[in-house]
Amino acid sequence: AQSVTQLDSHVSVSEGTPVLLRCNYSSSYSPSLFWYVQHPNKGLQLLLKYTSAATLVKGINGFEAEFKKSETSFHLTKPSAHMSDAAEYFCVVKGTALIFGKGTTLSVSS
Amino acid sequence: EAQVTQNPRYLITVTGKKLTVTCSQNMNHEYMSWYRQDPGLGLRQIYYSMNVEVTDKGDVPEGYKVSRKEKRNFPLILESPSPNQTSLYFCASSFGTDNSPLHFGNGTRLTVT
Numbered sequence: 001a002q003s004v005t006q007l008d009s010h011v012s013v014s015e016g017t018p019v020l021l022r023c024n025y026s027s028s029y030s031p032s033l034f035w036y037v038q039h040p041n042k043g044l045q046l047l048l049k050y051t052s053a054a055t056l057v058k059g060i061n062g063f064e065a066e067f068k069k070s071e072t073s074f075h076l077t078k079p080s081a082h083m084s085d086a087a088e089y090f091c092v093v094k095g096t097a098l099i100f101g102k103g104t105t106l107s108v109s110s
Numbered sequence: 111e112a113q114v115t116q117n118p119r120y121l122i123t124v125t126g127k128k129l130t131v132t133c134s135q136n137m138n139h140e141y142m143s144w145y146r147q148d149p150g151l152g153l154r155q156i157y158y159s160m161n162v163e164v165t166d167k168g169d170v171p172e173g174y175k176v177s178r179k180e181k182r183n184f185p186l187i188l189e190s191p192s193p194n195q196t197s198l199y200f201c202a203s204s205f206g207t208d209n210s211p212l213h214f215g216n217g218t219r220l221t222v223t
Contacts, residue, residue, distance in 0.1 A: 032209055043114070043200055043214030044153075051209040090152065098143075098212070102152035 002027045004093045006101035014109050019063075019078040021104045023091030026072060033074045034092040035065055038103075044090060050074060061085070081108045112137045116201050116215035123191055124223055131186045131218050133201030139213070141206035142184040143168070144176065146197040147217075153200065159184055160206060191222040 007022040025031060032051050036044040048059025055067045065076045074091060086108045091101040114135045123129055135142065143158035145168075155168030159178040173195055175187040184203075188195060198219050202212040 034211060036212075036214075041216070043216045044202075044212070045214070046211040049209065049211055098155065100145075100153040102150065 002031065002093055002095045002097065002099050004091050004099050004101040006091050006104045008104050009102070010105045010107070012107040012109065013081045015083055016080050019076070019081045019085065019106065021076040021089050021091075021106065023074045023076065023101060024072055025074060025091070025093045027093055027095050029095065032094040033065075033067065034094065035059065035063070035074075035076050036090045036092060038088045038090065040087075047076070047089075081106075083108050083110065112213070114201055114203055114213050114215040116199075116218050118218060119216065120219050122221045122223065125192055126190050129188050129191060131199060131201075131220070133184045133186065133215060134182050135203040135213070136182065137203065137213065138181065139203035139205055140181070141210075142178065142201065142203045143212070144174070144184070144186045145200045145202065146170065147200060148197050156186070191220075193222050196220060196222050
């Protein structure tokens with residue numbers, strides 16, 4: 001069975017500080033993993049995806065994620081937060097089905 | 111421009127009045143899907159379609175119907191809407207392979223009174 005857990009429902013950071021959004025997954029075989037971002041009143045947009053190539057994946061807008069099989073994690077990071085990063089972020093695992101995490105709301109203060 | 115188009119963006123209706131939310135994609139994607147998004151529950155899949163004339167139930171199909179007569183269109187039908195179907199709905203499409211990401215529409219906010 002597959003599952004995905006986003007460990008924080010809400011993360012608050014100051015502009016210019018690092019961002020860490022945590023995601024753990026469970027899958028009986030090697031999954032594809034994705035991070036999506038949702039800005040208010042918008043659909044979800046793909047940030048990055050892991051597909052069993054490089055374990056460190058770079059995405060758009062300076063985000064990256066590292067696949068750690070031993071920890072079954074796929075955490076999303078960004079070195080320096082920007083006000084425009086405030087949004088909801090979803091970790092998604094794809095095996096036999098597509099499973100969405102419940103989302104993490106990122107707030108960025110000036 | 112490659113996109114998934116949903117209509118309408120906002121819809122307020124009454125219990126029992128049939129409605130259809132349209133979804134169209136211009137990327138020649140085989141796979142299309144409908145989700146509903148509710149606070150604290152994330153996105154839950156309603157129905158999906160692997161190709162024309164092929165549809166399957168997702169996690170929460172009760173009260174919904176879909177059809178896939180053409181590759182580009184995947185309408186969501188609520189034959190007799192109820193207040194518990196008040197939600198934010200998203201249509202999405204992809205090429206359907208393991209690594210192909212989903213492309214989402216901008217959502218339809220439905221209120222059933």
